[in-house]
Amino acid sequence: MRFSKIIVAAVIAMNALFAIAVLAVFWHTGSEPAVLVGAWFAFTGTELMSLASITKIKEKRRKGGDTNE
Numbered sequence: 001m002r003f004s005k006i007i008v009a010a011v012i013a014m015n016a017l018f019a020i021a022v023l024a025v026f027w028h029t030g031s032e033p034a035v036l037v038g039a040w041f042a043f044t045g046t047e048l049m050s051l052a053s054i055t056k057i058k059e060k061r062r063k064g065g066d067t068n069e
Contacts, residue, residue, distance in 0.1 A: 004055055007051060008048065008051070011048055015040075022036075022037060
């Protein structure tokens with residue numbers, strides 16, 4: 001398995017665990033940590049978009065295409 005696939009699977013698992021933790025906090029306290037939720041998903045989304053960009057550039061280089069796009 002490629003390293004990037006491991007990273008994607010790990011991010012999905014961490015997002016699921018985070019969502020479960022937030023639901024548990026909400027159940028016990030009655031309030032949602034909105035800023036934390038937004039920051040978490042912004043971080044993981046940015047990580048996945050960066051990984052996709054790196055993969056796209058590597059594929060273009062492998063095929064001999066231009067990397068300036």
